[in-house]
Amino acid sequence: MAETWRILIQEGEGTEPREFTSGVRQLDLTPSELTLWLSDQETRSFAISNATIDLENHRIELRARSLPLILEYIYRRRSIRKYTNEPVNDETIDLLLKAAMAAPSANDVRPWAFIVVREPERRRALAKIKQWAFMCADAPVVFAVLGNPNFSDHWIEDCSAAAENLLLAAAGLGLGGVWVAIYPRTEYEKKVRTLLNIPPNWHVLCLLAVGHPAEHKPPRTRYEANKVYYETFGA
Ligand SMILES: Cc1cc2nc3c(=O)[nH]c(=O)nc-3n(C[C@H](O)[C@H](O)[C@H](O)COP(=O)(O)O)c2cc1C
Numbered sequence: 439m440a441e442t443w444r445i446l447i448q449e450g451e452g453t454e455p456r457e458f459t460s461g462v463r464q465l466d467l468t469p470s471e472l473t474l475w476l477s478d479q480e481t482r483s484f485a486i487s488n489a490t491i492d493l494e495n496h497r498i499e500l501r502a503r504s505l506p507l508i509l510e511y512i513y514r515r516r517s518i519r520k521y522t523n524e525p526v527n528d529e530t531i532d533l534l535l536k537a538a539m540a541a542p543s544a545n546d547v548r549p550w551a552f553i554v555v556r557e558p559e560r561r562r563a564l565a566k567i568k569q570w571a572f573m574c575a576d577a578p579v580v581f582a583v584l585g586n587p588n589f590s591d592h593w594i595e596d597c598s599a600a601a602e603n604l605l606l607a608a609a610g611l612g613l614g615g616v617w618v619a620i621y622p623r624t625e626y627e628k629k630v631r632t633l634l635n636i637p638p639n640w641h642v643l644c645l646l647a648v649g650h651p652a653e654h655k656p657p658r659t660r661y662e663a664n665k666v667y668y669e670t671f672g673a
Pocket residue numbers: 515516517518519570571616617618619655
């Protein structure tokens with residue numbers, strides 16, 4: 439593949455693309471949208487301000503985005519439902535759980551608990567709970583996000599914030615994940631409760647299937663100006 443690569447770098451629209459043919463290059467660019475043509479088939483745009491290109495070793499490093507990194511990952515988080523066979527290691531699982539538990543929580547009660555499900559048979563059983571839970575079979579790790587209403591009547595909001603934090607952290611670590619809704623469907627919750635041995639005082643808000651992505655979805659915001667009012671509704 440390396441022979442067919444031709445790397446052209448264009449810094450901003452309307453500027454002349456520059457070509458790089460060999461060696462390691464350090465590019466000092468002003469923060470801007472930048473387009474890389476990696477081959478005839480593949481064109482990618484990045485918001486970056488510099489790059490290291492190492493053609494011999496097929497490595498391109500892009501750094502210092504012009505968008506604040508947090509926004510980049512918020513837009514990059516998409517529902518990823520196809521995964522490679524590569525496992526998610528323990529260290530990464532810890533990072534994801536730490537991100538989840540960094541979420542805001544009403545009165546700082548943190549009424550959540552998480553079950554890390556990796557055993558293939560158990561994941562396959564979770565995948566059968568409903569049609570749109572099939573991803574649990576192939577994702578190397580599934581997190582069950584539990585909340586306890588005895589601890590807080592804001593458990594749904596708290597656990598949702600934790601779930602979103604985990605998905606954002608997954609995106610930031612180059613992983614892909616998807617939210618599988620369980621609560622408030624009692625029939626689904628009952629099945630998860632049995633499979634994961636969950637006591638009756640805990641609810642199952644959702645499952646989060648996470649793995650190394652085997653599908654690409656472009657980053658995006660779904661901003662809709664007609665859903666934003668200023669000062670009073672309708673204005
Ligand atoms: C509360 C909630 C429940 C969801 N439940 C499911 C689900 O059960 N199965 C599924 O495949 N996706 C589920 N999703 C993912 C949505 O389908 C997805 O977020 C939406 O289509 C937007 O796509 P995006 O996540 O790529 O931006 C759920 C998302 C949320 C927030």
